[in-house]
Amino acid sequence: MLVGVLLGFLAGGGLLVSVLAVPPLRRVRLADRIAPYLGESARPSRLLGEHSGPGTALARLTGPVLRDLVRRMDRVVGGRTSVQRRLSGLDGTETVEDFRVEQVIWGALGLIGGLLLGGVAVIAGRSNPVLIAALGVLGGVAGVLGRDYWLSRQAKRHDAEMLAEFPVVAEMLALAVTAGEGLAGAMERVCRLADGTLARQLTSILSDTRSGTPLIEALTRARDRTRLDPLVRFLDGMAVASERGTPLAGVLRAQAADVRALGKRQLLESGGRKEVAMMIPVVFLVLPTTILFAMFPGLIAITTVAG
Numbered sequence: 001m002l003v004g005v006l007l008g009f010l011a012g013g014g015l016l017v018s019v020l021a022v023p024p025l026r027r028v029r030l031a032d033r034i035a036p037y038l039g040e041s042a043r044p045s046r047l048l049g050e051h052s053g054p055g056t057a058l059a060r061l062t063g064p065v066l067r068d069l070v071r072r073m074d075r076v077v078g079g080r081t082s083v084q085r086r087l088s089g090l091d092g093t094e095t096v097e098d099f100r101v102e103q104v105i106w107g108a109l110g111l112i113g114g115l116l117l118g119g120v121a122v123i124a125g126r127s128n129p130v131l132i133a134a135l136g137v138l139g140g141v142a143g144v145l146g147r148d149y150w151l152s153r154q155a156k157r158h159d160a161e162m163l164a165e166f167p168v169v170a171e172m173l174a175l176a177v178t179a180g181e182g183l184a185g186a187m188e189r190v191c192r193l194a195d196g197t198l199a200r201q202l203t204s205i206l207s208d209t210r211s212g213t214p215l216i217e218a219l220t221r222a223r224d225r226t227r228l229d230p231l232v233r234f235l236d237g238m239a240v241a242s243e244r245g246t247p248l249a250g251v252l253r254a255q256a257a258d259v260r261a262l263g264k265r266q267l268l269e270s271g272g273r274k275e276v277a278m279m280i281p282v283v284f285l286v287l288p289t290t291i292l293f294a295m296f297p298g299l300i301a302i303t304t305v306a307g
Contacts, residue, residue: 002122005129083148086155088225099151106143114139158197159228163263165198166230167256174252183242184215198231216243230259 019025083096117139118132169190176186184206191203201222208218216239223235234255241248 002129002132083151085227086151090154090158099147103144103147106147107140108143110139110141110143110146111136112139113143155227161197162201162228162231163259165194165196166234166259169194169196169198169202170234170252170256170259174249174256177252178249183238183248184209201226230255230262 080096083099087094087096087099114135114137115132118135121128121131121135172190172194173186176189177183181189187202187206191199191206205215205218205222208221209215213221219235219239219242223232223239226232226235234252237251237255238248240246241251
């Protein structure tokens with residue numbers, strides 16, 4: 001019955017695609033309407049187009065399909081601004097389109113995993129087509145949402161590392177500025193001595209300045225990419241100090257102290273939220289063990305006397 005359902009589904013899908021692809025039912029796009037007036041050469045197939053990088057025949061065949069799925073997913077899922085901001089915060093070269101392609105791949109893997117679970121259910125004797133289809137759909141949705149969740153986890157971990165490094169880097173910059181270094185020289189010295197997420201951020205700013213970008217503009221671009229308010233104030237302070245010549249060492253030390261105080265508040269808040277979770281091992285592990293040790297000698301004595 002399952003084979004018959006799959007064959008019927010494939011036959012019905014092929015018939016539906018064939019009917020929808022005939023000219024009376026096919027929607028004419030704006031590009032197709034104006035294409036005859038723009039040039040005499042016909043538009044080549046996307047499968048025969050030029051490819052900038054090396055790729056297998058399978059990649060060339062599946063590339064147009066993946067790009068179409070990416071565009072449709074972007075329209076359905078939305079949140080392009082949020083994804084762009086999280087990707088920019090990671091200081092990587094990945095674009096939103098690359099992330100959508102990864103979401104499509106994760107969704108396909110989830111779909112295959114759901115269908116495999118459906119196959120296990122069929123082997124176990126539960127050959128319900130609705131159950132198999134539901135497992136496949138749930139697996140695909142879980143794959144798409146799982147890639148977005150993993151990106152959020154990466155962004156949070158990246159932000160936490162930057163906040164942990166911020167006080168030390170800020171005080172090193174303040175010390176270098178107090179010793180007579182300029183802002184660019186102080187940043188270069190700190191990047192040479194430090195190694196971390198924030199140091200790499202400062203290194204990218206210096207790389208922009210070496211390529212001809214003014215320091216203030218490079219600091220502004222880095223500020224626009226970040227999602228952390230302390231780092232935004234830090235970069236704004238350096239940009240204002242570089243533009244107006246105001247003292248910078250005191251501002252950097254004050255910002256480092258503010259970030260340390262913020263870390264203490266976050267630690268206290270995290271402890272307050274996890275107070276119930278910390279009681280679980282006490283109630284379900286330590287307390288029963290204590291009661292058992294307290295009652296065991298008495299139980300042994302009662303058993304001995306009764307025997």
